[in-house]
Amino acid sequence: MRIITNPSNLDDPHLRNLLQRRFEQLAEYDGPVSDLARFHVVEPGDDVTEIMTNLVDGSRYGEPEFEPSWEFVERHSCGFFEAVFILDDSGFAHVYFIPDRHGIDSDLLTLCRAYANKAEGTEPS
Numbered sequence: 001m002r003i004i005t006n007p008s009n010l011d012d013p014h015l016r017n018l019l020q021r022r023f024e025q026l027a028e029y030d031g032p033v034s035d036l037a038r039f040h041v042v043e044p045g046d047d048v049t050e051i052m053t054n055l056v057d058g059s060r061y062g063e064p065e066f067e068p069s070w071e072f073v074e075r076h077s078c079g080f081f082e083a084v085f086i087l088d089d090s091g092f093a094h095v096y097f098i099p100d101r102h103g104i105d106s107d108l109l110t111l112c113r114a115y116a117n118k119a120e121g122t123e124p125s
Contacts, residue, residue, distance in 0.1 A: 001046045001096075004039040014078030015041065015097060022095070037093045044103030051083060051096055052108060061111050068115060075100070075116035083112065
């Protein structure tokens with residue numbers, strides 16, 4: 001999994017533009033972006049267990065009681081999902097950009113597709 005500290009280093013122009021917007025949004029706050037969020041890009045072959053495990057109860061995707069720990073997951077038209085995990089009361093977040101393409105963990109893509117852009121309290125399709 002790649003950690004992105006500078007979006008201008010990304011080859012994919014769509015992801016670069018998306019991350020640049022996120023960095024610009026966070027620039028409104030005092031301090032470095034790394035104090036507010038860590039941005040990850042999931043790549044083929046990555047271990048995605050942390051994304052597919054509930055941070056509170058330890059349940060995993062596929063278990064009956066599983067609920068994702070993210071605040072939301074959004075499907076972007078550029079072919080990426082964005083999953084945001086806010087980890088504490090300061091608002092610090094881990095933000096995962098997950099390409100919706102071959103080579104990415106199929107269970108993770110199924111999970112993202114089921115929950116993307118769902119209103120809180122609704123059942124996944």
